[in-house]
Amino acid sequence: MFTVDLRSDTVTRPTTAMRKAMMDSPVGDDVLGDDPTVIKLERMMAERFGTDSSMFCVSGTQANQIALMSHLSPGDEVICHPYAHIYNYEGGGIAANAHASVAFTGDQRGIMHPDGVLSCIKADDVHFPRTRLLAVENTSNKGGGTCYEWEEIEALRSVAASNGLTFHLDGARLYNALVEKGHHESDYGAAFDSISICLSKGLGAPIGSVLLGSSEFIEHARRIRKRIGGGWRQAGFLAGAAIYAVENNLERLAIDHDAAKDMAVFLAQLPMIESVVPPETNVLIFKLQDDLDQDEFIKHLAEKGIGISQMGPGKCRMVFHLDISPNGIMHVKNTLSKF
16 A cells, blocks of 8 residues: 555545545436436536536546447547557557547647648548547646647647547546636537546546537447446446535646646656656656666655556656645655655
8 A cells, every 4th residue: 555646646535525425325226317316417517518418437448438439430540649548548449349440640748739630531532441530638648647728629629520520538637627727618518529527536536437428429328338338226326426526626636736746846856867747737757767777766666655657668657636645745755855
């Protein structure tokens, strides 16, 4: 057990208040459509984003994969960033579940741009896959928690609309972007055809994501969720935690962003650190000097009760969240100072 767990913001544990909200939540059978707390969560999220409907899912991966399976047919192609979670961290689901191929574009920050997207769109030719979907990730995990500017979202939306592409958002950490950039939920709901939002990361719920979109899309998505074994029964306990997270933990995300930025300044002063990706939100990526063994570095921190993760050769990641205290941050700094 790590005393300071910076491996991910998925490691948060429910607070006493969240546990009470869970236990006080009325429940039913969501497969039969009568769990009142799930219904409340789904209506609340659809209202916040201005979409017709939404659906409670087990995870962000499940929500993304259901969206891909809904939007795509075998032989279609997805345009996404090479850092994209849907490509790197969802078990090959684009190929295994949607039977689709992938085209890549984007910069080193994890951000895609209109010219790059246009260059990926295939001609209508039987030799090529059909370009059908543009998938954005905001914030970009592998990009270092980077956020799209609203003008960039609008530009990509225009490219998608002009070329008959469905526009999907992997918004696993979307609320981090909303808080950092001052964007509005309803603008995103209007811009995208589908959105997945994870509630078990920075918002601190123990499990669950929400998939948003039109009534027709969500109806089809429910059929797919059932087909792949994702039907909930008494899920209201988990939906209650998700509701508590949305109602109580949004504004405090700025604390995590400030902690990541403060740690970035500290890391940049250490001789064992080659470079630091300037963080916008709660994800901090840094590169070790070439002569430092990454596995030994991570192991040393683990022995001191500090958990971090690796993001490729020499690259490490810290993710800040509501379970990281000022004392924990000081422990990390003191440990690194003595390395």
